[in-house]
Amino acid sequence: MTAVAAGPVRRRKYRSVTRRNGAGWVFIAPAVVLLVVFLVVPVLMALWVSFSDWRGRGSPLAAGVSFVGFKNYSTLLLGGGLTTADLGTSLRNNFYYVLFVVPVQTVLSLVLAFLVNRRMLRGKGFFRTAYYFPSVTSSVAITVLWLFLFTSTGAINGVLGWVGWHGPNWFSEPSGLIHLLLGKLGVQQPPGPLANHGFVGISWWEWLAGPSVAMTAFILMAVFTTSGTFMLLFLAALQSIPADVDEAAMMDGATAFQRFRRITVPMLRPTIFTVVTLGLIGCWQVFDQIYTGTQGGPGKTTLTPAFLSYQSAFNEQKWGSGAAVAFILFVIIVVFTVLQRLVLRERDTVPRRKRFVRGEGGTR
Amino acid sequence: MSATTTASPTTTTPRRTVTERRRPHRAGTIAVYVVLVVIAVAYIYPFLIQVVTSFKTDAEAQQNALSLFPRTWTTAAYQKLFGSSDFPLWFRNSLIVTVCVTAGRVFVDSLAGYALSRLRFFGRSVAFAALVAVMAVPGVVLLIPKFLVINQLGIYNSFVGLIVPLIADAAGIFIMKNFFESIPASVEEAARIDGAGTFRLWWSIVLPMATPALITITILAFQGSWNELSHFIVASSDARLFTLTKGVAQLASGGLGSGTQYPLKLAAAAIMTIPVAVLFFVFQRRIMGTGAGAVKE
Numbered sequence: 090m091t092a093v094a095a096g097p098v099r100r101r102k103y104r105s106v107t108r109r110n111g112a113g114w115v116f117i118a119p120a121v122v123l124l125v126v127f128l129v130v131p132v133l134m135a136l137w138v139s140f141s142d143w144r145g146r147g148s149p150l151a152a153g154v155s156f157v158g159f160k161n162y163s164t165l166l167l168g169g170g171l172t173t174a175d176l177g178t179s180l181r182n183n184f185y186y187v188l189f190v191v192p193v194q195t196v197l198s199l200v201l202a203f204l205v206n207r208r209m210l211r212g213k214g215f216f217r218t219a220y221y222f223p224s225v226t227s228s229v230a231i232t233v234l235w236l237f238l239f240t241s242t243g244a245i246n247g248v249l250g251w252v253g254w255h256g257p258n259w260f261s262e263p264s265g266l267i268h269l270l271l272g273k274l275g276v277q278q279p280p281g282p283l284a285n286h287g288f289v290g291i292s293w294w295e296w297l298a299g300p301s302v303a304m305t306a307f308i309l310m311a312v313f314t315t316s317g318t319f320m321l322l323f324l325a326a327l328q329s330i331p332a333d334v335d336e337a338a339m340m341d342g343a344t345a346f347q348r349f350r351r352i353t354v355p356m357l358r359p360t361i362f363t364v365v366t367l368g369l370i371g372c373w374q375v376f377d378q379i380y381t382g383t384q385g386g387p388g389k390t391t392l393t394p395a396f397l398s399y400q401s402a403f404n405e406q407k408w409g410s411g412a413a414v415a416f417i418l419f420v421i422i423v424v425f426t427v428l429q430r431l432v433l434r435e436r437d438t439v440p441r442r443k444r445f446v447r448g449e450g451g452t453r
Numbered sequence: 454m455s456a457t458t459t460a461s462p463t464t465t466t467p468r469r470t471v472t473e474r475r476r477p478h479r480a481g482t483i484a485v486y487v488v489l490v491v492i493a494v495a496y497i498y499p500f501l502i503q504v505v506t507s508f509k510t511d512a513e514a515q516q517n518a519l520s521l522f523p524r525t526w527t528t529a530a531y532q533k534l535f536g537s538s539d540f541p542l543w544f545r546n547s548l549i550v551t552v553c554v555t556a557g558r559v560f561v562d563s564l565a566g567y568a569l570s571r572l573r574f575f576g577r578s579v580a581f582a583a584l585v586a587v588m589a590v591p592g593v594v595l596l597i598p599k600f601l602v603i604n605q606l607g608i609y610n611s612f613v614g615l616i617v618p619l620i621a622d623a624a625g626i627f628i629m630k631n632f633f634e635s636i637p638a639s640v641e642e643a644a645r646i647d648g649a650g651t652f653r654l655w656w657s658i659v660l661p662m663a664t665p666a667l668i669t670i671t672i673l674a675f676q677g678s679w680n681e682l683s684h685f686i687v688a689s690s691d692a693r694l695f696t697l698t699k700g701v702a703q704l705a706s707g708g709l710g711s712g713t714q715y716p717l718k719l720a721a722a723a724i725m726t727i728p729v730a731v732l733f734f735v736f737q738r739r740i741m742g743t744g745a746g747a748v749k750e
Binding site: 110111113114116117119120121123124126127130131132134136138146149150201204205207209210215216218220221222223225226227228229230231232233234236237240242243244246248295313317321343345369370373374376377379381382384395397398399402403408411412415416419422429 | 482502503518560564565568584587600604620630683731740
């Protein structure tokens with residue numbers, strides 16, 4: 090009896106598992122095919138191109154294309170020629186871009202979220218909409234607007250004129266902010282050691298130029314367009330913080346700033362982490378704005394690795410070099426993300442350990 | 454002044470009277486409003502300038518960049534855009550690409566997300582791990598690679614080449630998977646016991662329940678593909694396949710004749726912002742509402 094009964098039941102179970110098995114693959118097949126064909130295969134092909142001497146004619150997988158090892162990479166990083174200088178310049182430009190944009194956008198979006206999260210605030214919806222709206226527009230449209238706002242007779246210089254400051258023609262001004270500042274302090278000529286030694290094809294003096302005036306306009310644009318998105322992330326996190334913690338602190342007489350500094354910010358640490366990571370990854374990939382606005386100029390001071398990669402491949406037919414730049418950029422993004430993880434994690438563990446020690450001492 | 458004088462005794466006296474507590478609060482509130490309004494003006498004014506300047510003459514755009522009231526209103530920029538440029542063609546192309554990509558992503562993402570969260574099959578965990586790995590590849594690294602594959606497949610300079618690669622969207626699959634995991638499986642199990650096949654189940658039970666997540670995918674896909682630029686640059690060179698982003702980017706670098714032509718460029722930028730702005734205002738509550746809900750769903 091039992092054996093007869095168990096047979097069909099087990100078989101039915103088995104059949105339903107195979108059907109689900111089949112359906113699972115059918116359901117996921119379109120996604121897998123798309124991701125493999127347009128993400129995995131391309132990356133592998135580009136990796137091959139970065140190790141080859143392909144010049145853009147025919148297929149990179151054809152017989153005539155040969156393997157050149159690390160030649161493209163070594164020309165870029167150690168060659169010392171114009172290619173190396175371009176890479177160094179683009180890395181410097183993008184480094185300052187990251188250095189200014191990431192902290193400013195993180196702090197600004199946090200402050201905005203904190204301000205519009207007040208319970209008694211009127212016009213909450215209006216303020217949130219106003220701050221978020223730049224984030225939905227395309228980078229091309231914003232760049233066109235920015236080119237107009239930052240002309241020599243543009244709106245920005247108009248506003249600066251109110252306080253008696255004659256602004257430059259922003260997008261055609263190649264001098265770096267730090268160089269300008271040093272110039273004001275009387276340092277016109279670079280000190281010998283800085284001028285004679287360098288890194289990735291450009292001198293240390295060039296590395297210390299700071300973001301050019303043109304790049305500064307792009308930095309302001311990035312802050313303008315991303316702070317709304319990150320404000321929403323912070324808002325979501327703020328709303329998940331239980332109100333009683335804040336109220337308890339308020340009863341204890343903590344001021345608004347103390348509560349923000351000692352309660353809100355520590356509880357937002359995971360979100361801050363997310364925002365900084367997303368900011369870093371996004372900032373190292375600036376492309377659309379440069380393509381639309383300046384094409385790397387003036388004086389290559391808005392050249393970024395992403396645009397350099399595009400330019401050397403599509404305009405100069407140096408595909409191996411272009412692909413190599415893309416992978417160098419990939420490594421940089423990974424390194425920065427990991428570094429930031431380490432830095433933020435360390436800060437997180439130290440106070441906890443101290444607290445533990447103190448607690449133990451108290452029980453004794 | 455009064456705020457500071459009343460604030461200092463409150464910190465020393467343990468019990469505060471009602472008036473003492475409110476006064477610094479009110480001063481703080483006013484300060485907050487001032488800050489909020491100033492920032493809001495800084496965020497909105499550029500867009501007002503954009504719209505107003507598109508109705509100015511070239512000369513006035515140069516002379517009076519800050520003014521919101523043109524001395525002479527003119528629709529010359531719009532006439533030129535729609536009468537004697539490829540702008541309508543770009544708009545049409547952008548629309549075609551965006552609608553196809555959005556529909557494709559909704560379909561592919563919901564299928565894959567459902568499979569990853571509900572269906573047991575061999576290789577599921579590997580597929581999921583691969584998905585996460587793919588999500589980590591920064592998009593800009595893919596510029597040259599995408600061109601190589603599109604060229605190899607012979608879909609360079611075609612709508613297929615513009616649309617299909619953009620449907621590949623790991624993040625959307627991830628959102629759908631998380632959504633399906635957040636809703637109970639009991640309804641589906643009941644339907645399954647009643648004899649519904651997997652596809653029937655997905656189409657008539659699962660998809661209707663997943664509407665909130667599908668709207669999220671639609672918003673992200675529409676906005677993403679409407680604003681996309683770099684993919685279109687590497688996937689085509691034919692002027693008949695220009696999208697708005699590509700066309701306006703070319704316009705920005707002086708594509709249409711002489712002079713700075715800022716009213717023309719700003720008119721183009723303003724029009725290309727309208728569809729995403731409409732989408733944003735229609736789904737505003739979903740995007741902004743309670744931020745937590747938007748992320749968790």
